[in-house]
Amino acid sequence: MTHFFQFDTLSLLFAGLIVLGSVPNLFYSRGYMSHISRPWHYRIHYAAFILSMLGVVTAGSALSFLLFWELMSLTSWQLILTEAEKEPETTLRAARFYFFMTHFGFVFLLLFFLIVTRGDLEAGFATMQGIAHAFAYPTLLFFLLLLGFFSKAGAVPLHVWLPYAHPAAPSPVSALMSGVMLKVAIYGIFRFFLTVLYPWPLEWGVLVLVIGAMSALIGVLYALSEHDIKALLANHSIENIGIILIGFGMGMIFDALKLPVLSAFAFTAALFHTFNHMSFKSLLFMGAGSVLHETHTKNIEAYGGLIKSMPVTALTFLLASVSISALPPTNGFLSEWMTFQAMLGSSHIDNMSLKLAIPFAIFALALTAGLAVACFVKAFGITFLGLHRSANARHAREVNGMMRAGMMLMAGVVLALMLFAPWFIGRFGAALAALGRRDVTPLIFPDGIWQMHSVAIHGGVVSPLLLTLALLAVTGALWFGMRLLGVRERLHRTWACGYRTSARTQYSATGFAGPIRRFFEWLYRPEEHLEKETLAGHATKFDRSRYAVHVTPLFEKSLYDGAARAANFVSYWVYRLAHFEQTRYAAMIFNLMLLVLFSYRIFAHEFSWATFALESVVMIVSIKVLIIGEKR
Amino acid sequence: MSLYLLTVAVLLLIAPLLLGVIKALKMWLLFKRPLSLLQGYRDVAKLLHKENVVSEEASLITRVAPFLILSPLLIVLFFLPPAVQGAWYVSFVDAFTLTGLMALSTFFLMLLGLDSASSFGGIGASREAFIAALAEPAMVLTIFAVSMMAGDLGVGQAGVNLASRFPEKHMASYLFAAISFFILLIAENGRIPVDNPETHLELTMVHEAMILDIGGVWLAIVETAAAVKFVIFASLFASLFLPFGYGLAWPLALALFVGKLFGVALAVALVEVNTAKLRLFKVPNLLGIAIVFAFLSLITFYVLGA
Numbered sequence: 001m002t003h004f005f006q007f008d009t010l011s012l013l014f015a016g017l018i019v020l021g022s023v024p025n026l027f028y029s030r031g032y033m034s035h036i037s038r039p040w041h042y043r044i045h046y047a048a049f050i051l052s053m054l055g056v057v058t059a060g061s062a063l064s065f066l067l068f069w070e071l072m073s074l075t076s077w078q079l080i081l082t083e084a085e086k087e088p089e090t091t092l093r094a095a096r097f098y099f100f101m102t103h104f105g106f107v108f109l110l111l112f113f114l115i116v117t118r119g120d121l122e123a124g125f126a127t128m129q130g131i132a133h134a135f136a137y138p139t140l141l142f143f144l145l146l147l148g149f150f151s152k153a154g155a156v157p158l159h160v161w162l163p164y165a166h167p168a169a170p171s172p173v174s175a176l177m178s179g180v181m182l183k184v185a186i187y188g189i190f191r192f193f194l195t196v197l198y199p200w201p202l203e204w205g206v207l208v209l210v211i212g213a214m215s216a217l218i219g220v221l222y223a224l225s226e227h228d229i230k231a232l233l234a235n236h237s238i239e240n241i242g243i244i245l246i247g248f249g250m251g252m253i254f255d256a257l258k259l260p261v262l263s264a265f266a267f268t269a270a271l272f273h274t275f276n277h278m279s280f281k282s283l284l285f286m287g288a289g290s291v292l293h294e295t296h297t298k299n300i301e302a303y304g305g306l307i308k309s310m311p312v313t314a315l316t317f318l319l320a321s322v323s324i325s326a327l328p329p330t331n332g333f334l335s336e337w338m339t340f341q342a343m344l345g346s347s348h349i350d351n352m353s354l355k356l357a358i359p360f361a362i363f364a365l366a367l368t369a370g371l372a373v374a375c376f377v378k379a380f381g382i383t384f385l386g387l388h389r390s391a392n393a394r395h396a397r398e399v400n401g402m403m404r405a406g407m408m409l410m411a412g413v414v415l416a417l418m419l420f421a422p423w424f425i426g427r428f429g430a431a432l433a434a435l436g437r438r439d440v441t442p443l444i445f446p447d448g449i450w451q452m453h454s455v456a457i458h459g460g461v462v463s464p465l466l467l468t469l470a471l472l473a474v475t476g477a478l479w480f481g482m483r484l485l486g487v488r489e490r491l492h493r494t495w496a497c498g499y500r501t502s503a504r505t506q507y508s509a510t511g512f513a514g515p516i517r518r519f520f521e522w523l524y525r526p527e528e529h530l531e532k533e534t535l536a537g538h539a540t541k542f543d544r545s546r547y548a549v550h551v552t553p554l555f556e557k558s559l560y561d562g563a564a565r566a567a568n569f570v571s572y573w574v575y576r577l578a579h580f581e582q583t584r585y586a587a588m589i590f591n592l593m594l595l596v597l598f599s600y601r602i603f604a605h606e607f608s609w610a611t612f613a614l615e616s617v618v619m620i621v622s623i624k625v626l627i628i629g630e631k632r
Numbered sequence: 633m634s635l636y637l638l639t640v641a642v643l644l645l646i647a648p649l650l651l652g653v654i655k656a657l658k659m660w661l662l663f664k665r666p667l668s669l670l671q672g673y674r675d676v677a678k679l680l681h682k683e684n685v686v687s688e689e690a691s692l693i694t695r696v697a698p699f700l701i702l703s704p705l706l707i708v709l710f711f712l713p714p715a716v717q718g719a720w721y722v723s724f725v726d727a728f729t730l731t732g733l734m735a736l737s738t739f740f741l742m743l744l745g746l747d748s749a750s751s752f753g754g755i756g757a758s759r760e761a762f763i764a765a766l767a768e769p770a771m772v773l774t775i776f777a778v779s780m781m782a783g784d785l786g787v788g789q790a791g792v793n794l795a796s797r798f799p800e801k802h803m804a805s806y807l808f809a810a811i812s813f814f815i816l817l818i819a820e821n822g823r824i825p826v827d828n829p830e831t832h833l834e835l836t837m838v839h840e841a842m843i844l845d846i847g848g849v850w851l852a853i854v855e856t857a858a859a860v861k862f863v864i865f866a867s868l869f870a871s872l873f874l875p876f877g878y879g880l881a882w883p884l885a886l887a888l889f890v891g892k893l894f895g896v897a898l899a900v901a902l903v904e905v906n907t908a909k910l911r912l913f914k915v916p917n918l919l920g921i922a923i924v925f926a927f928l929s930l931i932t933f934y935v936l937g938a
Contacts, residue, residue, distance in 0.1 A: 304749075325735075326732070327732055341785075352935070359930050362769075363927075366772035366773070370764060370765035370767070370768030370769065373768075374761035374764070377739060384691075386748075458779075459726075460727070460728060460785035461725065462728070463724045471703055471704065474707055478699045485849060488684070489683065491687075492686070494687040494750045505751050507746065507754020512757065512758045512761070515913070516762050
């Protein structure tokens, strides 16, 4: 008995995530509408996009899942194209890339469903589980799911479309795609790994952990080198998906090692980070969208000083920056803390090689956290602080009321996830319990909501509420103390060694990330351009100079462009073959016949190395001479 | 509880003194006439009477950041392991929270640097971001290794455990972790060879560059924050890696603890006198050493049990 829809706890949890992510976005979108040239195209696809995401997470059968999944891909693809006439070239390219990548994943999902339903796509998840258990090659199913969902979630090496697609879309859509749509893929991972594919061998968990750690590091490193604020945020989505996958991979590893409590804890951490990333990433994209709306440029180097004209945008962006940098007491810190605690639980593993390997993942996550702080100091500091770097920034004003309402509502979601973390963790526990896992909420909160414990023996403890209260109290006390002192304030010029400060002498985003870019030069391989207009032929004296640095992502350069080059190479040789004269065609047929005869003898009749070598030589010589021809 | 509050008060009070001691020791070792040990207190007292001079370009951040730089560090001061046996300590906070709070302080320090539109502030913030990012993994791994030996991730509990049973069986990994932590102490507090706190030369400044454009009470707050951060690291080093004399009568134990803090200050002063400041792009090598030692500590603990 299967239904088109099903509403179990996990579905409702993710439906809740989509609603939390969409409602503030609706307000923001309403305010953003004046910026959009094709409003009805936008409205229709926007509504269909949200409904189809809700459809995916509540789908009860393979058919409805695939239907809504494809609808979600197509509507988001159309939404990217909403503002296509503004920058037609980049937008069209981004949309095409997205369309290809999402269907690349869809093919594997379709294959997966055809296998686990034996072609009857109306089968429910319980039926699929039975068929998957009986299937002889579970690893094939694992890889099909991996390719299908990771290409949507944006995990390395299927992440390359994110930094193109997210900047090209209108800002509310970027917020929805990055904040909510990627989480739908995470839903798929939870749903199909925990029910259909379960149980799994240890190696799958290790692979997911490695992919997660690599995504986290690569995402944050490319975010640091980015000048386009929305591409920067898109790269951070890759990083955060990596953190979620680290949690999920740890859960898989612990489960394979029969440590159910730690495993449930790691899954809870992954779910919590999924929610947190939805909240702060949507807020960051809305903030970036407001800045873009006012300054008409995505280039971070053209901003500066916007906190004075756009205080609401700046302060909500600051809240989200603190949260995404995993600084206490925000919600981002809590989920990253849980992920760290899950990894520290690796000391309970008996397998020595695994026990020694997991600290490397801890290293990767810690480096990611450190670099994320650097990146968001850059993103916030260069955008909102200092002097205006361009005329566009000087003319920026605070955005309209609806957009502000959207941002403040989303900031409310961030704060709610921080203050009501125990309640949310209770919901995650319930969702996992419904999937047959242990509900670890009572172990995380053994003595009430004030303290959050790690489930590992002698693990860590944190008390988010007490930390928040303490920070507020101490800051308040310091502020009050200063009020009591009655300090006067005087404005003066910034000290610049006697010169006047100007927008050109303050630090740029490129300069800010300079040391880190130089340290990771082996990864970035930046193309640097330095032009100087020299004065009167003096090599060292110049009054104008221009410095530009461009970083092409490694994966795009090697994996994707490499694949493109390989395809070109093969098609060149196919072209050469296809344009032979007729005698060579005859030679080809002769060679194919030889190949068939020899192969038949080898595989079906008998095999000896001597005849194999002889036949190989005959084949190679005849191919060389008859088909390719002699060297001119 | 009264002992706990007393310890926190003592730590807060000697914070400016410790930095003064380092400076005086360095001058004395270099055959200069050392400055008064009370100079730190005098500076704070002087700054509290001054008006706040703020850059014209400064926004809300300059007016809020100093509080947010100091308050997380003040909170950390309350979460440190007990110096005296029987004293109350906070059991519900682990090492990640501590590093997180210190990172929060650094985050606002870097924003403060960027707020005045000065290129110095940018230099300082950019370098601080670079160093802090690379120090983070070393910190997390060292915490992990120490918590293995102490048998608990909670900072207070780890200090108590180490003091009550010294990890004789794990001396090798303990030592490696101590080396790593000492390097982090130097890097996080901006001492030579990572940063030179005495210079105002733009080629070398990190911490000083970020706070170049504030004055008065705000400068006093930020300077206090730097002193408090050093006390935090010194007392963490003292209670995690020098865990002896904990069971003495409380005045003696407290005096011994303060003595250990001065010992750490002496060690830092000796390192500062005997090394040159590293080029910024050599700093990762030093932090790399800390990372390697933290890994070594974990691996020795797991594989050799030593």
